Amino acid sequence: MVKAAFLGFGEVNTPVDVIIRKCSAAELELKAEGVEMVSCLPISDDYEEKGIAKALAALEGQKFDSLVICVAGWIPSHAVIKITERYRYLPMVLWGLSGWYEGDRLITTADQAGTTALRSAFEGLGYQFAFYYNIVGLPSAAPRVASFCRAASAYAELRSAKAGMAGYRDMQLYGTLYDGLSLKRKTGIEIETFELLEVEQKYQKITAAQKQDIIQNRICKWHFLSPAKEESLMKAAGYYLAVKTIAEERNYSAISLKDVDGFKKLLGYPPAPVFMLLGEDGYTTIPENDSLGCVTQMILKALTGQTAAYLEFYEFFSDRVLAGVPDFVPSGVVEGEVIVMPAAFGELSEGILNVSKVKTGAVTLSRLIFAGGKYKMQLLCGKGVTPRKWEECGWAQPAPQLPGLEIILADVPAFAQKVASQHYIITHGDNRRAVRDLCGIMDIEIEEI
Numbered sequence: 105m106v107k108a109a110f111l112g113f114g115e116v117n118t119p120v121d122v123i124i125r126k127c128s129a130a131e132l133e134l135k136a137e138g139v140e141m142v143s144c145l146p147i148s149d150d151y152e153e154k155g156i157a158k159a160l161a162a163l164e165g166q167k168f169d170s171l172v173i174c175v176a177g178w179i180p181s182h183a184v185i186k187i188t189e190r191y192r193y194l195p196m197v198l199w200g201l202s203g204w205y206e207g208d209r210l211i212t213t214a215d216q217a218g219t220t221a222l223r224s225a226f227e228g229l230g231y232q233f234a235f236y237y238n239i240v241g242l243p244s245a246a247p248r249v250a251s252f253c254r255a256a257s258a259y260a261e262l263r264s265a266k267a268g269m270a271g272y273r274d275m276q277l278y279g280t281l282y283d284g285l286s287l288k289r290k291t292g293i294e295i296e297t298f299e300l301l302e303v304e305q306k307y308q309k310i311t312a313a314q315k316q317d318i319i320q321n322r323i324c325k326w327h328f329l330s331p332a333k334e335e336s337l338m339k340a341a342g343y344y345l346a347v348k349t350i351a352e353e354r355n356y357s358a359i360s361l362k363d364v365d366g367f368k369k370l371l372g373y374p375p376a377p378v379f380m381l382l383g384e385d386g387y388t389t390i391p392e393n394d395s396l397g398c399v400t401q402m403i404l405k406a407l408t409g410q411t412a413a414y415l416e417f418y419e420f421f422s423d424r425v426l427a428g429v430p431d432f433v434p435s436g437v438v439e440g441e442v443i444v445m446p447a448a449f450g451e452l453s454e455g456i457l458n459v460s461k462v463k464t465g466a467v468t469l470s471r472l473i474f475a476g477g478k479y480k481m482q483l484l485c486g487k488g489v490t491p492r493k494w495e496e497c498g499w500a501q502p503a504p505q506l507p508g509l510e511i512i513l514a515d516v517p518a519f520a521q522k523v524a525s526q527h528y529i530i531t532h533g534d535n536r537r538a539v540r541d542l543c544g545i546m547d548i549e550i551e552e553i
Contacts, residue, residue: 106138108253109168109191111159112145113184114177118213120146126176126201126213130246134172137250142166146176149183156186163191170256171196172249173222177213181221188231195232195256195545197249198222202238210240232545248537255541258406263292265406267398268351270300271362274392279525282395283474290479290546291472293399298350300366306346315341322381329445329459336446336454340377343367347378351387360398363391363431374455376431380442383411383434390414390527391431400472400481400529407538410531411436413462415508417526418496420516426491427528428508432458437530438507439463448500459504464488467511468535472548473524481543482524484553485534486511519553 112127114120123146131143144162147155171191173184175198188196200219203212219237226233234252236245273280288294318341351359359382361367367375379389388401388411397414404412411434415427435442438460447457471482488509495503509530513519536552543550 105140106250106254106257107140107168108134108142108170108172108256109163109166110134110141110143110145110172110174111147111187112143112174112176113147113179113218114213115179115218116148116150118177120148122213123148123176127174130174130176130199130201130244133244133246134250134253137247139250139253141172142168145174147183147187149180153183153186156183159187160190163187168194169260170194170253172253173198175200175215175218175222177215177218179218181225184222185225185229188226189229192229192231195252195259196226196234197252198226198233198235199245199249200235200237202240204240232547234541234544251537252541255407255538255545258403258542259292259545261406262402265292265358265402266294266296266354266356267358267360267402268354268356269295269297269360269393269395269398270303270347271366272297272393274362274366275364277392280393280395286474286479287399290548291399291403293402295395295398296354296356298354300362300370302350303343303346304371306349307342310342310345312338314345318344318381322384323377326442326444329443332444332446332456333454336456339373340381340456343371343373343375344378344381348382348385351382356387358388358390358398358402360390360393360395362393374431374457376458377444377456379432380434380458383432383436388412389434394525394527396472396474397525397527397529400470403472403542404470404529404531404535404539407542408531408533408535412529412531413437414527415530417523417528418494418508420520421510423516424486424489424510424512425516425519426494426508426510427530428491428494428506429458430496430506433460433462433507437462437532445504447504457504458507460507461490462488462507462509463532464490464509466533467509467530468533468539469511469528469530470539471524471528475524478549480549480551481539482522482551482553483536483539484513484519485536486513488530515553522551522553
């Protein structure tokens with residue numbers, strides 16, 4: 105849900121019907137882009153400040169995540185700032201409209217006189233804002249304004265979001281480390297840890313009937329290339345229910361599990377189907393205690409509504425990378441039906457492996473990183489194509505074709521010199537504008553490659 109306050113301004117001496125017409129048209133454009141609004145227009149600089157009082161009364165007690173300051177003509181700055189100061193903690197858009205032609209004459213209400221008087225004032229007051237303006241005869245800036253509003257609502261959602269992580273620092277990887285205070289300050293996201301002992305204790309309380317219900321109504325809907333052992337199915341259902349109980353109790357929206365040194369080593373079970381079931385419930389999931397990968401997923405899901413899956417790099421080529429997973433992909437990125445098979449890797453007992461096909465097409469790769477004491481969001485676009493036949497050495501033969509993509513990039517060598525992790529988060533389509541907007545609000549630097 106994207107919610108904003110829409111405030112339409114114009115100077116008291118400008119014909120009021122003109123200001124209303126222009127602001128109303130802008131408001132309708134934003135509604136068409138999916139923005140729900142608390143609106144007040146027109147607001148002028150009348151001597152008794154009745155317009156300001158009316159606007160403040162209209163906003164009182166309403167819920168919104170950003171302010172759209174729509175300037176339809178010249179407006180003295182004080183008339184705007186007497187309202188915005190009450191909401192200085194919210195992201196804002198300063199949006200200047202434009203004039204129009206009558207025959208060969210340009211008619212203007214001095215929209216950009218109003219915005220240029222306000223832009224530096226907003227900056228000096230320390231507002232978190234974006235400045236967009238219309239150009240007469242060209243498409244409206246409404247899509248960009250709506251994108252910023254969407255980012256602001258995502259940010260509001262993230263400020264109270266929590267991820268649950270079973271264990272910490274799987275395989276002693278350095279890339280899974282994080283600083284909780286700075287992460288909370290920048291993104292608003294809290295990572296809470298819980299113990300595998302908690303999972304095992306809850307697992308022991310799951311009944312056979314509860315497990316069978318999940319097997320019959322959820323797991324059996326997957327397409328099995330060959331039958332799995334009853335024990336594997338029961339463990340998948342039981343551990344899923346155990347983790348989900350913890351997630352529901354603590355209001356998590358994302359889950360990461362200690363995979364190699366946790367579930368596999370201590371519990372004797374590869375957790376791929378646990379992740380898959382949680383993903384079907386709407387949780388974002390990533391293995392190996394990948395904290396910043398998990399946060400990246402939460403950011404991208406809040407922005408795009410997509411599942412935001414992780415992929416891991418296997419090979420670099422001259423024009424592309426092979427990115428896949430050794431365990432699972434969420435159903436949201438699967439092309440066609442979810443396909444699974446029982447399989448064993450190395451010394452591990454049988455697990456249920458996802459071998460589904462991943463959707464192809466334009467993809468955005470994202471990764472939040474922490475380096476040199478500051479956060480950056482790495483961001484690049486590529487084209488995902490069906491990968492060649494490949495396998496990871498170590499799987500029992502015949503080895504499975506793991507889920508993945510070959511992602512064609514503009515400059516593989518440049519990316520390789522800046523790659524920050526084996527895991528990157530993919531969303532389908534070009535989502536760079538949305539990420540830029542949110543990172544601007546969070547004051548996180550974008551590193552585009």
